[in-house]
Amino acid sequence: MPVILRYKGYALFFFSSEGEPREPMHVHVRGQGGEAKIWLEPEVKVARSRDIPAQTLRELVRLVRQQRGLFVYSWKDYFNE
Incomplete structure (x- = not known):
């Protein structure tokens, strides 16, 4: 489970x-008792969320949009794409 960013x-x-x-590129978010999955492509948007205000x-989501390049780079680097 490669953690890309903590916030x-x-x-x-x-x-x-x-x-x-x-699956298409996405990032998981977990913390504070909640979790979410956010698509990176074709646009940044929430796939699902549970117990995050x-x-x-x-x-x-704003953070993921701002750091999208970092997440895409990390995904491609890790999975050799």
């Missing part, structure tokens, strides 16, 4: 095994 008690990461065939989720 206000949340870890943003992807799993080392993302299924076969692998709406305001915090919006902040996390």
Whole structure:
């Protein structure tokens, strides 16, 4: 589970095994008792969320948009794409 970024008690990461065939690029978020999955392509948007307050989720989505290049680079580097 490579953690790419930590932010206000949340870890943003992807799993080392993302299924076969692998799902489109996304990042998982976990912390503060909640979790979410955020797609990176074709646009940054929430796939699902559980127990993350709406305001915090919006902040996390903004962060992922701002750092999208880092997440895409990390994904491609890790999975040799």
